[in-house]
Amino acid sequence: GAVVSQHPSRVICKSGTSVKIECRSLDFQATTMFWYRQFPKQSLMLMATSNEGSKATYEQGVEKDKFLINHASLTLSTLTVTSAHPEDSSFYICSAARGSLNEQFFGPGTRLTVL
Amino acid sequence: ILNVEQSPQSLHVQEGDSTNFTCSFPSSNFYALHWYRWETAKSPEALFVMTLNGDEKKKGRISATLNTKEGYSYLYIKGSQPEDSATYLCASVNAGNMLTFGGGTRLMVKP
Numbered sequence: 440g441a442v443v444s445q446h447p448s449r450v451i452c453k454s455g456t457s458v459k460i461e462c463r464s465l466d467f468q469a470t471t472m473f474w475y476r477q478f479p480k481q482s483l484m485l486m487a488t489s490n491e492g493s494k495a496t497y498e499q500g501v502e503k504d505k506f507l508i509n510h511a512s513l514t515l516s517t518l519t520v521t522s523a524h525p526e527d528s529s530f531y532i533c534s535a536a537r538g539s540l541n542e543q544f545f546g547p548g549t550r551l552t553v554l
Numbered sequence: 555i556l557n558v559e560q561s562p563q564s565l566h567v568q569e570g571d572s573t574n575f576t577c578s579f580p581s582s583n584f585y586a587l588h589w590y591r592w593e594t595a596k597s598p599e600a601l602f603v604m605t606l607n608g609d610e611k612k613k614g615r616i617s618a619t620l621n622t623k624e625g626y627s628y629l630y631i632k633g634s635q636p637e638d639s640a641t642y643l644c645a646s647v648n649a650g651n652m653l654t655f656g657g658g659t660r661l662m663v664k665p
Contacts, residue, residue, distance in 0.1 A: 473653065482643060482656065483598075484655075540586045540647070541653065542603050543588065545597035
């Protein structure tokens with residue numbers, strides 16, 4: 440199968456701190472990974488597309504300076520929420536694309552709570 | 555259609571009922587259509603990836619069809635079971651590799 444891990448699964452932090460979330464493809468290489476955010480009772484919202492070795496592509500309305508994405512290797516992408524505020528509290532989930540049809544394999548998600 | 559739309563938003567069925575729901579997507583610049591099953595407290599799991607007009611895929615009691623000319627896909631569940639309760643998401647991929655998720659259909663199967 441194709442397994443994607445995410446770490447940490449849950450984080451609680453104070454307002455103003457930065458939080459880094461890691462997304463790893465464990466048994467395949469992923470040139471493209473995606474970061475999503477889920478608001479309560481809503482579907483997944485694509486935040487950005489992370490490309491190995493190049494800059495991430497951000498969706499409209501997502502602040503690139505706020506949500507820093509680094510895709511340093513074919514198995515690891517990181518999302519850093521900088522200077523987190525309570526409104527950044529959400530469920531963040533990543534996926535890694537495999538194959539020519541971009542089939543998505545999702546990580547288990549990270550619940551971020553900013554106090 | 556500019557966005558990916560799913561209907562209905564939620565659906566309650568009785569165990570044993572068959573059901574279906576719809577995903578509408580932009581037909582221009584189409585590349586692939588994905589269906590995912592998302593259970594509470596778990597990550598979404600891929601069900602089907604379809605590309606060709608008229609494609610029909612099946613996995614157990616779940617099947618899906620694709621019409622790329624008119625921009626819709628149906629997901630069918632035959633003889634629903636309580637374990638089928640989940641949110642079913644579709645996502646459209648265009649030729650520019652842009653992936654867009656629909657809002658999902660939340661299915662609840664009552665025993």
